[in-house]
Amino acid sequence: MKTPSPPSPLSILFTTLLFILPALAQFQFFDQMFNQQQQQQQPQNAGSDSLWYRQQYDAVHCDKYLCPQTLSCVHYPHHCPCAFPELEDKVELDDGSMICVSKGGYKAGEAGRKIQLARKGLL
Template identity: 40%
Template sequence: MMTTTTRPSLLLLLVAALLFLSTPALGQFFNFFNQQGGQAREQEAPPSGDASWFEARTEASQCPHYLCPRTLSCVSHPSKCPCPFPQQKRCAYPDPVTGKLEDGGAFCVQQEEGCAKVEAARGQWWQWKELDKDLMKGL
């Protein structure tokens, strides 16, 4: 037969056992949230209308080449800038002065559209540029 003095100690022992067994689960739970801060994650979106967000990230950049304005990626040439969204495709266009693709920039279009429209416009632009050169020689 149990006495009244053993009941509180039994209850205390039961509570201690439950706490001991739940500690790993609590540790796992809180560790999940602690790990979120340490993982690489996408950059947060800039506050609407706040230029200081962009300026701070641009100044903090250690890019020795070209810093892409939309993604803040560091690339060798503007035409190498990645598109900001995975469902987009990068379509390069030439530099207006040199005519080289690697010196130009890029448009981002939906994957389904492809670069056909950009390439067609690029061809028309190049034809107009050559026509302008010929017209300027005649003046």
């Protein structure tokens, strides 16, 4: 009976790589996945110019009136929403436009009343 020959170094290397490579690939996959999540979580400063805003503005399709503050598409300028309604009161002006005014702790509608008084020269 013939005794089996010892495995060659090449076959040992091949067998070892057969087990190691899938494990390395799996670790690389998880490493990339977690690194991408960490990169997405890091905030980045906005640019100091208006390029981002202009790109967003140019990309919006609106066949009516495009609100410059929120990029909302509405029928009339005074229909524009405030960007931060929880912090701002919307005040419609007599000329058909609108402005958003900080609530600043006033009672509901108080900012609008003060603006109307100021426009009349009473405040």
